[in-house]
Amino acid sequence: MSATNQASFKLSPEKTLSAEQRALERAVQGFIRAHADDRHALLVIQGDAGTGKSVLLNSIFRDLQAAARTQPHGPLYGSANYLLVNHAEMIKAYRNAADGQPSLRKKDYERPTSFINRMHGSGRTADIVLVDEAHLLLTRSDRYNRFVQDNQLEEIVRLARIVVLVFDAGQVLKFKSLWNPGDLDALIARWPHEVHVLRRQFRMRADAAVRRWIEAFGRGRLLPLPRAAAGGDAFELKVFDDAQAMYDAVRDRNARCGLSRMLSTYDYPYKLDGRDHFIEEGRFRLRWDRSKPDERLPWAEREDTIDEVGSVYTIQGFDLNYVGLILGPSLAWDEQRGEIVLDPSRYEDGAAFQGKAQLADPEAVKRRIMLNAINVLMTRAIHGLYLYAHDPALRRRLLALQAGRAMASEKPGPR
Secondary structure (H helix, E strand, C coil), X not given: CCHHHCCCCCCCCCCCCCHHHHHHHHHHHHHHHHCCCCCCEEEEEECCCCCCHHHHHHHHHHHHHHHHHHCCCCCCCCCCEEEEECCHHHHHHHHHHCCCCCCCCHHHEECHHHHHHHHHXXXXXXXXXXXXXXXXXXXXXXXXXXXXXXCHHHHHHHCEEEEEXXXXXXXXXXXXXXXXXXXXXXXXXXXXXXXXXXXCCCCCCCCHHHHHHHHHHCCCCCCCCCCCCCCCCCCEEEECCCHHHHHHHHHHHHHHHCCEEEEECCCCCCCCCCCCCEEEECCEEEEECCCCXXXXXXXXXXXHHHHEEECHHHHCCCCEEEEEEEECCCEEEECCCCEEEXXXXXXXXXXXXXXXXXXXXXXXXXXXXXXXXXXXXXXXEEEEEEEEECCHHHHHHHHHHHXXXXXXXXXXXXX
């Protein structure tokens, strides 16, 4: 395998499942057999970012469709099955992964709203529906996007006998997709169900200390930077005091090992008006990702996107080798309190905060959504995460932590 393909997209049919994934795949198959005569049943797959949920779902669906289309004497032959995901870039990835797979059709993959409206219009129901990124399903009516019911998951359950869904509450990004603690449990309790959790981390080749640091940052806490692990393959966590220098490092990594990109928190103006919109930080100036819905390849896989900055919506669900992440104006460091503070008024994703009238504490939910987005952005990298902070105080604090780590690493160990 060439260096430029080391992080080839995770839905590749050649991907080998781990023992944990294989065991869960068998559990899903057993669940489908056990509930073949039920009107409705649900199986939930949970797990943090990078635990291989989509890889597993793709494998399950491939085998499911093979049974439905090539095994005339089997119990699933002729069944009507679909895989849904409310993410335009992920739909591309799934449909591309179907190429060369004789039992798969591109029409097997749909956006949830399209599926719901088509099924209601035809009066038909599905047999088995798999839902990836179910935390992106709408939890309220959204007439602008042609969803007129109250909850997309509830509608999908009504339109299918068996639903298998992937869910991560830490990746909810909008008010209209908000799942409060207990909401999912209350919904699935109405039907026969099982919940399974994937725990092994596949994406980030980082030790436990680095993962804890990133997890804490995604919760708004800044810990001392852990010592760099020994060895040439160690995960690289590095802070920059200049965004252009970080971009130069990302370009170098992309040239040498491929699939390395710039990302940013949604703190810089962007509009879907056909024009380029730029992120500027000192001498750094680069355009936001261009909307190209007709492109066959997802943003993360296109070579030209090294000249763009991706958002949380562009990159959610995808792997990169190295990430250069700009922490924009909505994040700051309060030196007196010694903590990260968030300013929702500087978060430029207006669509994320639409519908606050239905929330008891919209400001708390805003902060939760912003932290979720940071967590998604910080967990994309396989081999290295580079950081630059717009806020001078936060930048100084991160650089001081980096300097402290370097000094600690230079001290001789115990004899």
